[in-house]
Amino acid sequence: MLDKIVEKTKERVSENKKVNSLDRLKYKILNIDVKFNYPFKKALSSDDIAIIAEVKKASPSKGLIAENFDYVNIAKEYEAAGASAISVLTEPYFFQGSDDYLKKIAKNVKIPVLRKDFVVDEYMIYEAKLLGASAVLLIAAILSDEQLEQYLTITRVLGMSAIVEAHDENEIKRAIDAGADIVGVNNRNLKDFSVDIENSIRLRRCVDEDIIFISESGIKTKEDIARLKENNVDAVLIGETLMKSPDKKVMIRELKNG
Numbered sequence: 001m002l003d004k005i006v007e008k009t010k011e012r013v014s015e016n017k018k019v020n021s022l023d024r025l026k027y028k029i030l031n032i033d034v035k036f037n038y039p040f041k042k043a044l045s046s047d048d049i050a051i052i053a054e055v056k057k058a059s060p061s062k063g064l065i066a067e068n069f070d071y072v073n074i075a076k077e078y079e080a081a082g083a084s085a086i087s088v089l090t091e092p093y094f095f096q097g098s099d100d101y102l103k104k105i106a107k108n109v110k111i112p113v114l115r116k117d118f119v120v121d122e123y124m125i126y127e128a129k130l131l132g133a134s135a136v137l138l139i140a141a142i143l144s145d146e147q148l149e150q151y152l153t154i155t156r157v158l159g160m161s162a163i164v165e166a167h168d169e170n171e172i173k174r175a176i177d178a179g180a181d182i183v184g185v186n187n188r189n190l191k192d193f194s195v196d197i198e199n200s201i202r203l204r205r206c207v208d209e210d211i212i213f214i215s216e217s218g219i220k221t222k223e224d225i226a227r228l229k230e231n232n233v234d235a236v237l238i239g240e241t242l243m244k245s246p247d248k249k250v251m252i253r254e255l256k257n258g
């Protein structure tokens with residue numbers, strides 16, 4: 001599955017490059033009024049556990065998640081409920097995401113926005129910047145050590161942050177060696193879709209306290225959050241539970257204060 005997504009993403013990048021070359025994107029970035037001030041990392045640096053709320057229409061493991069996908073209002077509700085940041089899926093073929101969702105959401109909320117996609121080319125980081133994102137996801141399993149290091153540097157030059165996603169000790173070591181300052185452990189195994197939040201708890205001890213540690217996927221209850229908090233997790237990334245909840249405000253408050 002992951003290989004298929006990567007392949008399709010590479011095709012998408014080469015199509016986009018035909019419309020706007022990388023040089024053209026860089027030129028645009030220099031000519032728009034953008035800030036270079038790392039808001040994503042700042043938003044996750046509070047004392048309490050931070051919630052990154054995800055705007056997600058569908059996924060390969062769950063199919064269609066949101067029948068009613070009023071994405072700008074969903075993002076505004078997340079913000080009003082106290083989410084620290086918003087994650088927006090932009091991958092179109094497997095997650096029914098869109099760059100347009102990200103662009104419109106970033107314009108309509110004040111909290112920082114993460115571009116959730118399968119970055120396989122530096123081009124996608126420049127695109128993310130132009131769309132209004134403050135951060136990108138870098139999945140260690142699909143990038144070489146050199147790419148990780150290079151892409152982290154690009155995000156820094158652009159005033160952005162990167163979550164480096166890891167699934168095991170080896171990927172965590174690679175993330176840290178590449179210079180990651182935010183590490184996310186995906187509780188969902190992208191190879192077989194199985195979910196276990198103990199995965200991030202187990203791997204927490206492999207990451208120093210000065211690196212922001214995020215637990216991603218499969219988080220459903222305030223008990224899950226309490227357990228993650230107890231284990232020094234700095235932030236959680238939650239999609240499906242929030243997308244399926246009819247009152248996102250109540251849900252986020254319950255998760256945060258429960």
Ligand SMILES: O=P(O)(O)OC[C@@H](O)[C@@H](O)c1c[nH]c2ccccc12
Nearest residue numbers: 186216217218219237238239240241
């Ligand atoms: O909907 P969930 O189980 O709460 O998961 C959200 C988020 O962690 C998940 O969408 C995700 C984490 N890492 C990814 C990488 C690619 C695509 C999606 C993801």
